[in-house]
Each structure stands twice: as structure tokens, then as C-alpha cells.
Amino acid sequence: MLPTSRNGIRDPKFWESTGKSIAYRNLWISVPALLCGFAVWLMWGIITVQMSNLGFPFSKDERSP
Numbered sequence: 001m002l003p004t005s006r007n008g009i010r011d012p013k014f015w016e017s018t019g020k021s022i023a024y025r026n027l028w029i030s031v032p033a034l035l036c037g038f039a040v041w042l043m044w045g046i047i048t049v050q051m052s053n054l055g056f057p058f059s060k061d062e063r064s065p
Contacts (some may be wrong), residue, residue, distance in 0.1 A: 052058055 047054070
């Protein structure tokens with residue numbers, strides 16, 4: 001059971017019994033998810049800049065200024 005007050009989080013007994021496992025589980029889920037998100041964001045930026053070199057011909061009106 002989670003503590004109802006913010007002071008319960010600092011309790012060493014709560015940390016050892018419940019908090020530590022929740023924190024590690026959240027890290028194991030969030031770190032790979034963030035890595036995938038940043039990888040997609042990076043690749044999207046690279047691909048959009050290089051689209052004309054990849055065989056997508058754009059006219060000058062279709063390109064950004």
C-alpha cells in the first residue's frame with residue numbers, strides 16, 4: 001500500500017519494502033521507451049532533410065524557405 005502523505009516516501013522502511021521495486025520497474029520501462037522516442041525523432045529529422053537526395057524530387061515551391 002502506498003503512503004498517503006509525501007513524508008511516507010522518505011521513510012526507509014517504505015523504500016525497502018515497496019518504493020525501490022516501483023522505482024526500478026519505472027526505470028526499466030521508461031528508459032527504453034525514451035531511447036526509442038529520441039531515435040525516431042532523430043531519424044525523422046535526418047530523413048526529412050535528406051528527402052531530395054533519397055529520390056523525392058521537390059520543386060522550389062514545395063521546399064521550405
